[in-house]
Amino acid sequence: MTSHNAPLSTPGWRTVNITPAERLGRIAVGLAGIVAGLVLLAGAGSVLAVVLEALLVAAGLDLLVTGALGHCPLYARLGHTPKSLRGPR
Numbered sequence: 001m002t003s004h005n006a007p008l009s010t011p012g013w014r015t016v017n018i019t020p021a022e023r024l025g026r027i028a029v030g031l032a033g034i035v036a037g038l039v040l041l042a043g044a045g046s047v048l049a050v051v052l053e054a055l056l057v058a059a060g061l062d063l064l065v066t067g068a069l070g071h072c073p074l075y076a077r078l079g080h081t082p083k084s085l086r087g088p089r
Contacts, residue, residue, distance in 0.1 A: 014071065015071060015076070016070040016071060016085065017070070017071055017072055017075045017076055017080065017081050017082070017085065018066065018067070018070050018071065018072055018075070018082075019082050019084055019085060022067075022082075023067045023068075023070055024067070025067070026063045026064070026066055026067030027063070027064055027067035027068060029060075029063055030059075030060045030061065030062070030063030030064030030065075030067060031060065031064060032060070033056050033057065033059055033060025033063065034057055034060035034061060034064065035060075036056060036060075037053045037054070037055075037056035037057035037060060038053075038057060040053045040056070041053045041054070041057070
């Protein structure tokens with residue numbers, strides 16, 4: 001049973017821990033990585049090249065998603081919050 005007076009808590013994965021400037025940078029670099037990886041995959045000649053280009057696409061997707069959501073799980077795990085996003089103490 002829950003009380004009607006209990007405050008609603010936000011799950012940790014929903015907290016924004018990336019600054020707006022970093023979010024834009026992650027989105028831009030992520031998109032560039034995805035596009036570059038896909039273009040390079042079209043002409044991949046070896047298995048090693050395919051693996052490396054697939055990793056580039058995966059890294060680009062990670063940057064794109066974390067930038068779009070504004071939440072970095074690694075930052076959360078390390079306890080990192082940029083000074084501009086910290087609340088008053």
